[in-house]
Amino acid sequence: MNLNLKKESLRKVNETLQSIDRKSNKKIFKISNPDGNHAICAGLKDEIEVTIDGHTGYYCAGMNMNANIIVNGNVGTGVAENMMSGTVHVKGNASQSAGATAHGGTLIIDGDTSSRCGISMKGIDIIVKGSVGHMSAFMAQSGNLVICGDAGDALGDSIYEANIFIKGKVKSLGADCEEKKMNKKDQNILRSLLKKASINESEIKNFKMYSSARKLYNFNIDNVSEY
Amino acid sequence: MCGIVGIYLKNKKYNSQLGKFLTGMMNSMATRGPDSAGFAIYSSEKKKKYKYSVCSNTDQVKEISKKLSKQVKDIKVKSISDHLIIETAMKPKKFIEILKNHDELSLVGYGSCIEIFKQVGNPKDVVKNFSLEKFSGSHAIGHTRMATESAITTDGSHPYSTGEDECLVHNGSLSNHNNLRRSLQKKGIEIKSLNDTEVAAGYISNGLSDKKSLKETLLDGLKDLDGFYTFISGTKNGMAIVRDEIACKPAVVAETKDYVAIASEFQAMAHLPNVNSAKIFEPEPGKVYSWGK
Numbered sequence: 001m002n003l004n005l006k007k008e009s010l011r012k013v014n015e016t017l018q019s020i021d022r023k024s025n026k027k028i029f030k031i032s033n034p035d036g037n038h039a040i041c042a043g044l045k046d047e048i049e050v051t052i053d054g055h056t057g058y059y060c061a062g063m064n065m066n067a068n069i070i071v072n073g074n075v076g077t078g079v080a081e082n083m084m085s086g087t088v089h090v091k092g093n094a095s096q097s098a099g100a101t102a103h104g105g106t107l108i109i110d111g112d113t114s115s116r117c118g119i120s121m122k123g124i125d126i127i128v129k130g131s132v133g134h135m136s137a138f139m140a141q142s143g144n145l146v147i148c149g150d151a152g153d154a155l156g157d158s159i160y161e162a163n164i165f166i167k168g169k170v171k172s173l174g175a176d177c178e179e180k181k182m183n184k185k186d187q188n189i190l191r192s193l194l195k196k197a198s199i200n201e202s203e204i205k206n207f208k209m210y211s212s213a214r215k216l217y218n219f220n221i222d223n224v225s226e227y
Numbered sequence: 228m229c230g231i232v233g234i235y236l237k238n239k240k241y242n243s244q245l246g247k248f249l250t251g252m253m254n255s256m257a258t259r260g261p262d263s264a265g266f267a268i269y270s271s272e273k274k275k276k277y278k279y280s281v282c283s284n285t286d287q288v289k290e291i292s293k294k295l296s297k298q299v300k301d302i303k304v305k306s307i308s309d310h311l312i313i314e315t316a317m318k319p320k321k322f323i324e325i326l327k328n329h330d331e332l333s334l335v336g337y338g339s340c341i342e343i344f345k346q347v348g349n350p351k352d353v354v355k356n357f358s359l360e361k362f363s364g365s366h367a368i369g370h371t372r373m374a375t376e377s378a379i380t381t382d383g384s385h386p387y388s389t390g391e392d393e394c395l396v397h398n399g400s401l402s403n404h405n406n407l408r409r410s411l412q413k414k415g416i417e418i419k420s421l422n423d424t425e426v427a428a429g430y431i432s433n434g435l436s437d438k439k440s441l442k443e444t445l446l447d448g449l450k451d452l453d454g455f456y457t458f459i460s461g462t463k464n465g466m467a468i469v470r471d472e473i474a475c476k477p478a479v480v481a482e483t484k485d486y487v488a489i490a491s492e493f494q495a496m497a498h499l500p501n502v503n504s505a506k507i508f509e510p511e512p513g514k515v516y517s518w519g520k
Contacts (some may be wrong), residue, residue, distance in 0.1 A: 036494030054503060055493050074507055076493060077477065095477070095509060114509045115474055134474075159351065 001026055006033040010040065019069075020046045036076065041069050044086075061088045064105060080107045083124055096133070099126045102143075108197045115152065118145045121162055127197040137164050138174065146193050146207075156210055164210040165190050167203065179211040229398040230371040230491045231478070232255025233459040236520045239365075239483035246362030251355050251498040252370045252490055257350040259491055260296050260371030263384040264353040265345025267394040267461055270364035272340045273466075279313040279322060280343040282381050285331045298325050308356040309363075310335070311343050319391060333382070333419075338392030340364075340463050345384040368461045370396035376404075377422040385427045387465075389416060390432035392463040397424040398476045398491055401454035427452055431460055444471045445515045457510075459489055465519015474512035481505040487491075487518045 003013045017029060032054045034040055038057035041050055044067035044149075052060070056075040065084040074092035083102040091100075093111035100116070102124035109126070115133035116128050123143045131149030138154070140162035150168035157174020163186065180189070186209055191201050232252040235425035236242055249266060257264075283291065288311065292304040295313065299322065303314040311332070315322065319337055326334055336343035346356045350371040354360075377383040386394040402405075404423040406431060414416060416429040430452065434444030441462055448458075449472065457476040460467050468489050470478055481488045481496050483505045488496045496502050510516050 035497035038494075055497075055507070057492055057494050073503075074493070076479075093508070095479070096474075115512070149505060 001029050003029060003031045004033055005031060005035065005037060010037050014042060017041060017044050017050060020048055022046065064088060065156060099124050103157055106196055112149065127193055129197065131168065137162060144189060144193060146190065159212045161212060165207045167206050176213050176216045177210055180209050180211050182209045228259045228373040230259035231396045231398045231457060231459050232256055232495055233489040235306065237458065241402055241485060242365060243363040245364045245367055246359045248499060249367045249369055250359045252476050252495040252518040253350050253354050253371060255495045256371045256491060260373045261349050262374045262379045263345065263347045263349035263372045264370065265343065265384045265386050266359060266367060266369035266388045267336065267343045268362050268364045268367045269340050269461065269463060272463065275316055276314055277319060277337055277339060278342055279337045279508055281313060281332045281336045282335050283311055283332050305359065312342055336388030336394060339345040341392045341394065343388055343394060345381055347379055347381060347384065366461065366466055368394055368396055368459050368466060369428045373449055375400055375488055377420060382420045383422050385424055387428035389418065389425065389428040390435060393432055394461045395424060395431060396459050397427060397456055399404045399456035400453060400454065401427060401452055403453040423509040427458065441467050442515045449513055465517060467515055467517035468510050469515045470510050470512050472513040478510050479507060480510060481507045
């Protein structure tokens with residue numbers, strides 16, 4: 001089914017996708033002329049496949065549950081923010097806060113993302129084939145962020161229990177984020193994520209892993225003069 | 228919020244459509260700034276002539292023209308909505324002194340190729356009032372304002388111009404503008420409003436008058452201007468964009484072989500020709516990008 005945003009309102013298109021007749025076989029949708037509109041495909045909750053042909057604005061595929069969304073273009077701020085499950089695949093670049101606060105699902109970005117990728121992520125797997133901007137994985141709580149390119153300043157600042165896998169250079173690490181040795185379990189996680197994004201598994205050896213040093217978890221009396 | 232837009236045409240074949248392109252950009256940014264709007268248009272330079280963009284609070288244009296022509300020889304006055312574009316060979320220093328004696332007129336910008344228009348109201352109405360669609364030129368910069376730092380008045384609207392053929396639009400807010408205003412005023416830079424952006428415009432004028440390039444001035448600004456900002460700055464040669472190092476305020480650039488467009492959001496550029504095949508990127512924090520002759 002084709003949905004043309006030049007002919008139909010954004011609200012109508014989202015309503016159509018949000019209220020799928022589960023008995024019907026209509027599972028594949030295409031959206032044309034997104035023209036940078038905000039909140040396209042927000043709040044989908046069924047196992048459907050939606051392809052968006054063009055660039056989108058803010059919060060594309062926000063709060064996604066179950067749906068598989070493909071964007072043939074760039075996305076604005078907050079793609080797949082608060083996603084619960086499902087897959088979002090961006091063929092172009094993403095703006096700030098990609099995958100912010102998302103609880104689950106997979107976000108694949110073929111290009112680069114700007115700052116704060118995976119900010120406060122709570123269980124999502126994010127795979128970025130390009131580079132990420134500053135403050136990525138800021139306060140990330142759970143889930144995995146895979147970066148095939150480089151990372152900007154303050155990677156993983158105040159990180160909790162999420163993992164960061166990165167192949168390229170890290171400009172600087174944020175507070176309480178440190179490099180960790182990858183064990184078998186970590187390697188298996190990374191292998192399955194690379195597979196999901198169709199990246200050669202042999203690349204695993206080129207990745208480094210970063211996560212929390214857990215020094216900010218409890219108050220440290222030695223730091224009392226800082227307050 | 229606030230919306231900022233800019234377009235620089237590399238291919239002259241689009242010059243006659245500059246106003247049309249900017250109208251679409253301003254209209255789609257109306258939601259980011261419904262309080263007031265303004266724009267600066269750069270067209271071809273008139274040798275030995277100056278254009279003064281003036282906001283008037285009277286509709287007696289004929290009488291004003293008559294009064295002015297008594298004081299200034301060879302004057303041409305064009306009236307568009309509540310603005311007048313006054314064309315004369317008289318040098319800025321002298322002409323601005325004359326304007327100061329007319330309480331009903333306030334200067335919004337001047338130069339050999341710039342024209343500036345700004346007004347309170349929804350951007351969609353403002354661009355209609357000034358018939359922006361009909362303008363042609365080489366580059367243009369626009370702003371839609373959601374007021375934070377100063378009152379909703381024409382004085383508080385962008386673009387700000389504090390020097391010949393210069394203009395600045397801003398998305399964000401500055402926190403050290405009062406101190407900077409005082410030090411710039413001591414150096415003789417005239418800043419009329421209490422707005423933070425006008426101070427940044429004055430800072431750029433000061434840098435340029437010290438023979439620094441626009442790029443150098445904007446890089447210095449990263450140290451001296453404290454706050455959140457994405458700036459688009461125009462001169463008669465082109466335009467530049469810079470974002471502060473935190474980069475909270477958005478910006479996206481689309482570049483084709485025919486033009487460079489900048490906007491707060493991609494949707495402002497969706498109507499431009501061949502934009503889907505353009506090189507689209509977000510300016511990196513703390514880096515100056517410029518285009519021009």
